[in-house]
Amino acid sequence: MIPEIGHFALVLAFAVSICLAVFPLYGYLTSQDGFCATAKPLALMQGLALAVAFGVLMYGFLAHDFSVKYVADNSNLDLPWHFRMSAVWGAHEGSLLLWALILAFWGVAVALFSRGIPDHMSALVLSVMGMISVGFLAFMLFTSNPFVRILPFAPGNGADLNPLLQDPGLIFHPPMLYMGYVGLSVAFAFAMASLISGQLDATWARWSRPWTTVAWAFLTLGIALGSWWAYYELGWGGWWFWDPVENASLIPWLVATALMHSLAVTEKRGLFRSWTLLLAIAAFSLSLLGTFLVRSGVLTSVHAFANDPERGVFILGFLVIVIGGSLTLYALRAGKVSEPGEFGWISRESFLLFNNLVLTVMAVSVLLGTLYPLLVDAVGGGKVSVGPPFFNAVFVPLTAILISGMAFGPLAKWRQSDDPKLYRPLIITLIVSVLVGLGWPSLLAGSYSISTAIGVTMALWLAIATVVDFKKKVGLYGGLTTTLARVEKGMIGMWFAHFGLAVMILGVVMVENHTEHRDLRMGVGDAQRLGNYNVRMTDLAVINGPNYVADQATFEIYEDDQLFKTVTPQKRRYDASGMVMTEASIDSGLMRDLYIAMGEPLGDGDWAVRLSVKPFVDWIWAGAFLMGLGGFISIMDRRYRQKLEVKKDEASGEEAPA
Amino acid sequence: MNRLMVWLPLCIFAILVGFFFKGLSLNPNEQPSALIGQPFPVFGLTDLMTGERLTREQLPRQPYLLNVWASWCITCQVEHPYLTQLSKQMPVVGLNYKDTETAAKNWLAKLGDPYALQIFDPTGRLGLDLGVAGAPETFLVDSKGVIHLRIQGEVNDRVYAKKIQPVLETIQ
Known part of the structure; x- marks a missing residue:
């Protein structure tokens, strides 16, 4: 009975969303405030x-209601309660x-x-x-209903x-990421609303700026959490794999980053209007495209859990x-933007x-690299894959170019800013950076590498x-506290x-340049030197977990000879699915992580072991x-609250007579 | 911005949609097998059920399916009823892949044994020669022992109608 309540609520939401899509738009087009007010x-x-x-659905998981197919497919009596909660979004339907x-x-x-925004x-x-x-x-109800x-x-x-998903990382990674992906829909909706209404001045940029920034901040944290989870859970010790689904989140992130900066120009100076509109459409469209790539199975990926044509x-x-x-609406309207x-x-x-x-350019390169295997296959060119060498070759130089822009940009003034005096501090900083950067590899990295020197x-x-x-702003405002209080929060962000x-x-x-890595055969009593560390295997045991058996x-x-x-x-083998998972041991530190993971058993009590110092x-x-924190600080700005309070008074003033 | 330039994003998107639509009918996981058109590899293993020695010469002299499976493989359970049904039309030879004897026998006792022969390959040596990436995989072999088709993943009536049947008709 209870699952039917959920099912009914889902159908209700569908009906309400149809009303929401139709009524206000109809009200706007026919100038009927009553419809707009719905x-x-x-x-x-x-x-x-x-x-x-x-x-x-969450109750179904907590109460072990295996009559719900989705629960039966993705839960188990032995699954701990916190993973039962996160299992709600552990597969396609949820x-x-x-x-x-x-x-x-x-x-x-x-x-x-x-x-503060007109009704x-x-x-x-x-x-x-x-x-x-x-x-x-509609997609959910007709093809992927979680309440079947x-x-x-x-x-x-x-x-x-x-x-793979039985991990605290899964509890936070998808919700954060979705907050970001879906949050971009707000900027998209603002762009569409201004295209529909033809009000293409800078106001929409002011309204959608905080929404874009907060969505961007969530997206940043979501991607970072995913990368961190891959690092400690997948057992390879990597932090980014250029997997199509990672790329599917990186592409909207890059475009959203561009959008945030472009919105600033549109709001402050009224420029780049049609470009900003296009970015707002592109950022959300690429989020949707990411969903398509993950859900349709057109690309191979660790994330593809619903390969259903x-x-x-x-x-x-x-x-x-x-x-x-x-994009059609954009093409029809944006040509007229002055x-x-x-x-x-x-x-x-x-x-x-x-x-x-x-x-x-970065976003387009990642998109092309991600779609290239699909494009080649579609024209009958066979199976190819695009790997890290392509992405690294594109990303490294572009990042270097991006950084020089990021050094100059904040010091420049609006309109015209060709006074060389403004940029003088950058020359000194560059000299300091080059000196430290050149010395860095020999001091802190253990071995010299020119790419480290340049990167640092x-x-x-x-x-x-x-x-x-x-510091320049602190000098202008006279003191740290006054600066922090008076400068725009967007600046602090x-x-x-x-x-x-x-x-x-x-x-x-x-x-990337200084990871020390060894793949070894080790048994009890074997020891291995790695950097300043001596690693000795002292015991092998079989451990019984709640829903798995592990070789530990x-x-x-x-x-330095001190324990x-x-x-x-x-190495865990999960009872219900028989899947084998690696639980790496990571000793984290400010300057390095020590990463130990078990590979395969090699017989005679020996194991393949991966040791890394990262x-x-x-x-x-x-x-x-x-x-991400910077993004959240930006939206604390008084401007956004103030405008709100003022308009609230206006609104209540209007409502009072009625 | 230029009046024509604003149509550019839509055009790019339209081209991408064309590719995506094509992409939906392609399977990115499908790997072309180097063994298509090649004779079945030589092997010397045992039969899981009888313990007798098995070689290439004991394989059926008519078109048959070789199904790579294991008790740890969930999809194998899913396709098992379909294979059982299929075994009434043509011989299905099992290749028990990277499994233990007891687990495999229990699995067959529980779900039924439609296999004409059951090659027991606990170390995956024959699997390696066949280029098996994981279970389940199914190969279509003709009466002369030549491999004609490799299917990765579940075999069901859709796969049978689209892939197996057309090839089967040409070799019969």
Whole structure:
């Protein structure tokens, strides 16, 4: 009975989303305020209905209701409760439900926090979001319903959640990532609303800026969490694999980064209007494309969990309607956008435009690299794969170019900024960075590498340039506290994000060039020297977990002949699925991670063992965290709240007589 | 922006859609096998059920399917009823791949044994010679012992109608 309540709530949400897609748009087109006013209550209702559906599915998992097929396929009596909760989004149907729930959540947020925006505008925005919702809910109800039941003979136990996903990383990674992906729908909806209404000035940019920034911040954290999870769970010790699905999240991230910067120009200076509109459409379209690539099975990937061509056709049709429709509207309207104002060859605008182009080239390269195997196969060229060499060859030089733009840009002024005095601090910073960068490999990396020297130089240059910009502002405002209180929060956010990128690049450069790695055959009593460490296997045992059996090795790690730590990596075999998983042992540190993972048993009690020392690897995620934090700081800005409060008064003033 | 330039994104998207539509009917996981048109590799293993020695010479003298399976493979369980049904039309030879004897025998006792022969390959040596990437995989072999088709993943009526039947008609 309870699953039917969830099913009913899902159908209800579908009906509400149709109303939300139709009524406010109809109201706008026929100038009937009554229809426009339905947008907010409908958005709230849709959110509530989906929350009920989601809650019911979660209850099914917690209560072991194996009569629900989705629960039976993805849970087990032995599965711990916290993994039963995250199992809700552990496979295709449930992750779609999470997607729809988050879309509805963003709709609710727009309905609640858009008091400063004219009603007809927020009605159009919510209507566009309703249209997206219709597509997703129809997809779920017609091809991937999570509430399908196995009746009358429900299985006594479930098939278990994919062991790869039985990890705390899965609890947070998909919701964060979806918050980002789906959050970009808000910027998309604002762009569409302004195209529909023909109000193509800079106002839509001001309204959609905080939404874009917060979605970007979630996307950043979501991708970082995914990368961190892959690092410690997949057992290869890598942090980024250029897997199609990773790329599917990176492409919208790059475009969203470009969009954030382009929105700043459009808001402040009224420039790049049609370019910004296109980026807003592209960012969300590429998120949808990512969903298509993951769900339709057109590309091989570790994430592809629903290789069903019928579903693929449905998503493709949906993509054609959403992306094709929005690009058609864009083509019809954006040609008429005027671009008032001019800017000098050297100005903040030109630096932002430059970085926008670099980010776009990056996004297009990743997209081409990801789709190339598909394109070649489609024209009968056979099976090819595009690997890290291509992506690295494209990304490394483009990142270097991007960083020089990031060093100059914040120091430049709007309109015209060709006074060389402005950029003088950068020369000194560059000299310092080059000196430290050249010395770095011999001091901290153990072996000399020219690519490390260049990479560290770039990272340091960006970090110091960011600090210089910060110090300049402190000088202008006279004191640290006044600066922090009075400067735009977006500026503080930018410092965090740019500094975070520098931290991340330092981590990437060190890990890629100076990882010490050994694949060994080890048995009890064997020892191996690795850097300053001596690693000795002291024990092998069989451990019984709640839903798995593990071979567990005990390693003692000695640093300079002092016992420094004992770790126990495992090789687990999960009972229900028989899948074998590697649990690596990682000793994390500021300067290095020590990574020990068990490979295959080699007979005679020996095991293949992977030992790695990964310098500065945690800086990658620390940097990404700083970037995400920067995004959240930006939206704290008083401007967004103030506008809200003022408009709230206006709104209540209007409502009072009624 | 130029009046014509604004149509460019839509055109690019339209081309991509064409490729995606084509891509839906292609399987990215399908690997072309180097063994198509080649004779079945030489091997010397035992029969799982009887324990007798098996070589290439004991394989059927008529077109048959060689099904690579293991008790640890979930999809093998899924395709098992279909293979059982198929075994009434043509011989199905089992290749028990990287498995243990007890687990494999229990599995067959539980789900039924439609196999004409059961090659026991616990170390995966024959699997390696066949280029097996994982279980299940199914090979179509003709009466002269030449391999004609390799299918990765589940065999069901759709796969049979689309892939196996057309090839089977040409070799019969």
